[in-house]
Amino acid sequence: MPTGVHLHAARRRPTVLLALAVPLLLATSVSLAGCTSEEPPTEPPEPAGGSPTPARADGARDDLAALAAAAQDRHLTARYTLTAEDGSTRTIIVTSANDGSWxxxxxxxxxxxxxxxALVSTAEGFFQCALPSATRPGPAGCVRLGDPDDTIPRRLDPRVQHPFTDWLDVLTDRQAPLAVSVSRPLPGATGTCYSVESTSASLNPPLDVGIYCYDTDGTPTAVRTALGTLRLAGPPGPAPATVQLAGPVTEGEPVEAAAPTPGESGTEPTTTP
Structure with missing residues (x-):
């Protein structure tokens, strides 16, 4: 064969090899792509910063509900200092007896x-008792306001009893329209404090918004609402078996918050049955 023929054949050989290699590479790529498409997609990374805000809010709500439930089972005798917005203070005595009376x-x-x-709730009913004091030297007398679970009229309601009684029912109710978050501790309060806001536009919310603080055993250690700030004044004492009325039950009228107008003697329970 002439030399020119060999040279021409040598020049065609790379072109033929390339033509054969291209289909092979394409087939391999299709095969690999098919294998890759069967693998599960990679999960997106979790956002930095931990759980989202709703989870933290739900956690605070659950924690407060658990402490409020413990407070319902916490029977004690305790003294609290109530500091009003004007800076005046008074001592509130709370008694939660072992039989559920308070x-x-x-x-x-x-x-x-x-x-x-004194507001007193027993199995026999809900009572208001007028107590002896420097401005009222007479003996104590009590008036029945209704059944143990009745709502007290606003004009007769000191409101300081609610954080230890019916507001605990609201704090344990997950359906109540409340927003709860962990709060900075109130000065002098132990345990954990929670900010409680109402999410309802009702003119009569189920409780007063504010800050509620509880120790790990359910003892209320501080409460701040529009009424003022309640702080536990010392270690709680043991609970009695039941609470006692401050005096005999009478047929008189309960005393109201407002002072009587000039010419009126006011309404006080008498001590005569």
Whole structure:
């Protein structure tokens, strides 16, 4: 064969090899692509910063509900200092008995701040008792306001008893329209504090918004609402078996918060049955 023929054949050989290699590479790529498409997609990375805000809010709500439930089972005798917005203070005595009865003593609340009262709830009913004091030297007398679970009229309501009684039911109710978050501790309060806001536009919210603080055993250690700030004044004492009324039950009228107008003697429970 002439030399020119060999040279021409040699020049065609790379072109033929390339033509054969291209289909092979394409087939291999298709095969690899098919294998890759069967693998599960990679999960997107979690956002930095931990759980989203709703999870943290739900956690605070659950924690507060658990502490409020413990407070319902916490029977004690305790003294609290109530500091009003004007800086005035008074000592509130809270008694939660082992049988479920309770009593809250509120000095200087009725008749324009001249009469001390106690609210008492027992199996026999819900009572208001007018207590002896420097401005009221007479004996104590009590008036029945209704059944143990009845709502107290606003004009007769000191409101300081609610954080230890019916507001605990609201705090344990996951359906109540509340927004809860962990709060900076109130000065002098132990345990954990929670900011509680109402998410309802109702004119009569289920409780007063504010800050509620509880120790790990459910003891309320501080509460700040529009009424003022309640702080536990010392270690709680043991609970009695039941609470006692401050005096005999009478047929008189309960005392109100407002002072009587000039010419009126005011309304006080008498001591005669």
């Amino acid at each position: 009593r809250v003593d509120v000095p200087g609340w009725a008749l324009g701040g001249t009469v001390d009262v």
